[in-house]
Amino acid sequence: MPLYEERKKDEPLKMGEVGVDLKLMIDELDSVEVPSVFICPISLEPMQDPVTLCTGQTYDRSNILKWLSLGHKTCPTTMQELWDDSLTPNTTLSHLILTWFSHKHTAMKKSLEDIQGRALHLLDTLKRVKGQARVRALQDLRELVGSHSNARKALEENGGVALVFSLLGPFTSHAVGSEAVGIIVGLDLSYDQLKGSLMHPAKVSLLVDIMNEGTIDTKMNCAKLIEMLLVEGSNEVVSSLSLLVGLLRLVRDKKHPIGVVSTGLILLKAIVCSHESVRISVISLGGIPLLIEILPSLNNECLEVALYILEVLSTLEEGGMALKECPNIIPNVVKYLMRVSERCTQFALSILWAIYKLAPEECASQAVEAGLAAKLLLVIQSGCNPVLKQMSSEFLKLCSLNYSTSILISKCMLTSTIQ
Template sequence: MPLYQPSNGRKNGGAKLDAGGGAEVLDLETAVKGGVLGGGEAIIGGGCIADKLDLKVLIEELESIDVPSVFICPISLEPMQEAVTLCTGQTYDRSNILKWFSLGHNTCPTTMQELWDDSVTPNKTLNQLIYSWFYQKYLAMKKKFEDVQGRALELLDTLKKVKGQARVQALKDLRQVVSAHASTRKTVTENGGLSLISSLLGPFTSHAVGSEAIGILVNLDLSSELRANLINPAKISLTVDIMNEGTIQTKLNCAKLIGMLLMEGNDSETEIFSSLSLLVGLLRLVRDKRHPTAVVFAGLILLKTICSQESVRSSILRIRAVPQLIELLPCLNNECSEIVLYILEVLSTIPEGRLALKECPNSIPNVVKLLMRVSENSTQFALTILWAIYKLAPEECASQAVEAGLAPKLLLVIQSGCNPVLKQMSAELLKLCSVNYSTSILISKCMLTTTIQ
């Protein structure tokens, strides 16, 4: 269990406790005399509460709640399940203080006073108060849980009856409930919410309805049956249109939904994702400089997933993705740069991809700049891309690469602690580049000192 944080302004001795929910703040003595922190469930003879639940269960259910400091054991910094008091007047959880004694200590852990009496006395008042406080919090949480469950069911029922702006509002309310309360997601799923919301997506769905429906779906676990329902040209086309024109959050939701659908798709389903509208939309998404990094990253991740399917790579090349991604490289952070290099490496595995890389004037300069600058994986992707271009036009590639500063970068790879395979690739590429240059010129390009020359 994580450490509990004592509530602010609550200290041992004359401590004040907040009953929660706007209740009056009481001191310890008043709280005990009044029952349970100023009202609510009363303590019944001997501290028992009707239908009493185990305190350990209550604590586990409320593990993230802010607990008053007087309930926290000074040893474990967790709520006390059985408070006991030492002769020094300090209170601890029984299991923790007994463990302290078993280690050979004969002192009070808080004051470090030597104990003149090693007996421990149950603190019945505090135990009753701890249980009552947690019990009330549990009841409040349970009521809130039931309220949001009921609200989710109410909104699902409303969606079956309304249209127009009322439907948009109901979807927005349901999206907020599902986003804020994980417990409602199961309720929505078990009560036909997935199929209902999916049925709202179609060729004539407004973007207002579609964006809210997609915002709900990305928070839910999609069944294989629902995936089959969502993967059809009309719904994918709608999602792409909404992604192109929606808000930042809507763009993220659309990219996430398409990624969820594609993640488990088979080859026949993948053809749907090779639509030019989707690919163009993704490139537009990642190239728009107004978008924050999170949106660019989501778009690149989806493009990476799509290009892993061989049948889609030709479509990606047809929309001139290579020059667009090459021009994008200098503007990206390291994480996004690595994804773009991966995509370009994948595209270089087919002849059209290698030709597109060769014909793009900035392919070699922009790729060379990233050698040894991002990660070892990125360096491997970059070397593979350069090799692919070199094989198409050795002399032209060697000249451009050396002028772009490839030689010193290759020497860095060779001298680094990189993978031996990368070192070998670098050594061979450096050797091939040197064919077009005299030793003195190549060395000067490497910017080595006169002594080394």
């Protein structure tokens, strides 16, 4: 809602306009804590036209009139019977309310003007300065845009977005690039705006370099920006080996909160799912043993994403071979069956299936020793989806080919249930 227009100094304040002006101010100051004496006991909203009953209680005129129109003959607050239903305007309180909101509104307008002016000043500064002065200006602008919607609006309406994008180029320092990316991810930009400004090899290369060498906040910002660029599968981004290296570093990071790993996993999932050539690159870069290594440290949400990526990679022959070569891969995957979620169980079973196709006897033996048969029986007996049950049943039959019935039953540790 636009700010209410200031009156000319010589224009008198008409009584008929007070309510309108006050309503606009109340609406625009809805996040401000209002003194309780200004609040109507009926609506719990600021009063615009306070009136007092014979009981001495004050209400907003429209609210008390509604109360009386419903046939009530009592005061809503005290429940005293009204011996006089006349409403007396509380002019003193009305003046106090209008004055209080006017002062607050004027202060808000000045603050907003200061914020917008500060944003415009920083934009002008960015056009003139270079080096460390440019970095400082970007830092100030990033903080301002991140804290105030009016600063973002000033940026968008005065060519600031294009200016920030123009700072990303082949000769941009990582310090400038990091701050520019931090500003961009804080804006509500469309895919077309991003594509038009960033889909150039030099800028994509810079973005990847910044992510690989920046601070952890910068890495996360770059990952978010790249994810935004993947809306329609931009080949300029996903074909970058340095990007994949940077993502695997992000996923492996052990020094920072799980949110960092989650950001890397989500972006890696988006890339791996859409391009087969990228899957081969991830496998060749050692992505599979890395993911297997970090599985025990992941929370349930990240674990599901990591298992999904491994399942996708396992559909390639190279992926199956890489999985097979991981130490203790089968017992490590078996333990995730029926542990976290139905989706995790399905992903883990698909991974085991890919290994089984390459080495049936070895896989079946290790899997049963790790408790696979018992887990499969639990899946079959549970309320899981029919596809997962069918997969479990078929896998159990394949495992049984390598064991006698009595040995398989003893491995299940569910003898009474099976019999």
